Amino acid sequence: MAVSDLISTVIMGFAVAAVYFLLSMSLSLCFGVMRIVSLDQFVYYSVGAYMTYLVTAHQASFWSGLLVGVAVSCTLAWAIEETLFRRLYEKGTMFSMITSYGILLAGIGVIKYIWGLVPRPVMAPITGQVALLGTTLSLYRFVVIGLSALIYVGLQLFLEKTIVGKAIRAGIEDADKTEGLGIDIYKIFTVTFLISAALSALAGGLHAPLIMVEPEMGLKIMGTAFMIVIIGGLGSIKGTAVSSLLIGQVVAFGFLLWAPGAETAPFVIMLLVFLVRPRGLFGSAYLKR
């Protein structure tokens, strides 16, 4: 294996990890704060991707497409949260999981109705190439990595410094006690849900130029995204970041070495992690439910 292969694989791994991070972060936030399994995040992911497709198809800028995707997803998420999820917070995880599965299915139906079954390509906004140690790499991958890192830092600052972020972290620790402090926990839930939807839409929009946009794209990424969340530990932000970096590299190297390994290796890693830590890498045993 040449050094150039190695480098391009590592960069690819980071780019994949960046997308996975955004998506599994939204799942992890939803689980951490509200204790719901929110499969409808994959609808927002698809909506984000389709909106970038729609906007770039009308000759507008890719970045505005990204913003439109976030806006549409947040509106959708707000409506769904107000009407459906409000009734599910008190029930078990199973109910939120199946309901959000229904939403996911309905969302796929709507997408198929509007755009059909044909996979659509999205042009990368930056077509430049970078020469690095004998290989040429697409500049867009670096942009994805940089943006994702920026979002991670921004999210950490938001959670550490602002009062809403602190309330969200308190909600992850113990929602009941947070409510006891006089914080309207349902408002925190809504804010968290909107942040998650925005992250998912960003993930979809950024992922779109790397893959084809198709109705069932959300289902394709679902297994891996959930494995990342589980490996990192449900509800842990740091764990999600670490495990998405890990799985990103594993997937990239899997494609390089043995293609079937790319999809199986995350599962094997998950089982190995479970043998040592049944609650994932950074999962806390004190998370209440």
Place this chain on the structure above:
Amino acid sequence: MPRWLKRYGDILLVFGAVGLLRLALPVPFVIHAVIFAIYTMAFSFLIGRLGLVSFGQPVYLSIGAYGTGIYLARFGTNPYAGLFVGVVVGILFSLLIGSLLLRLTGDYFALANLALCAVGFFFFQKALVSVTNGDTGLWYLARMSSTPILNLRQPNNVFVLALILAVLVWLLMKYIDSSVYGAACLAVKGNETKLQLLGYDTFGVKWLAFVLANATAALAGALYAIYFGFVSPASMELVRAPEVIVAALLGGAGTLYGPLLGAFLYIAMQDLVSTHVLYWELFVGIMVVLIMMGDEKGITTWLKPIFRSGWQLVSRRPKITRTP
């Protein structure tokens, strides 16, 4: 009323009704629904008795289907032997997976099963393509040999076999309910630590239940494999993971009749929608959301009072009044 009728009257009534449905409804629908009911009963046992929620049930169904399918396509021709192979493969697989995954609690268990389903789909679609033919699937309907008593090459006989097996599974569930083991299962759902303090090996209790339920799911898969005459990875898609949960909750998880009712209603809904509507996902999705707005008891809870009043109307028993 003789004692046996009192004891088994309800099962005669229910499965007699299923048998009668066979006359009124198209055969493919009834076969599909009965096999799906076996699958749903297994899941309902896990969720209602053990409190174990698994989001990856299709993988256990498909392991059974592939056990049967690979046997029939590559080794033998006898469908009964295929059924047996499918169930044995299901038992071995769930023994292995159970020992790995049952150490997890609650949500981790559910999501790890989801991941298992994703990986299993990938395995049968791509990694084992030389054995399973990938998306094309294995076709062996013509290879199956005729068998003397119940010739499984005819759908009618598959229905009879499925109904018999459904009754047996139902009786097993009923027997477990009345046994000490069933009580231990319920105790695991209620408070596992307490049961451990009483000296029970809770892991063993869960393991046995997991293997029982998933071997039953594998049986359902094997029946599907024999009925359709082919297996493909489509049965393991992640989209299908929640359908058994929906069916179980629709009828009421943990009840004895609930899974039957839920399975029939769910299959009926899916069949109607997918034959008449082009974009069935949208409608099934909306139905699922509406069903989930109810609770764990499902529709049997509000059907019961209706039937009870109907029964009283028919039997006209004198009401027992408590007079001081």
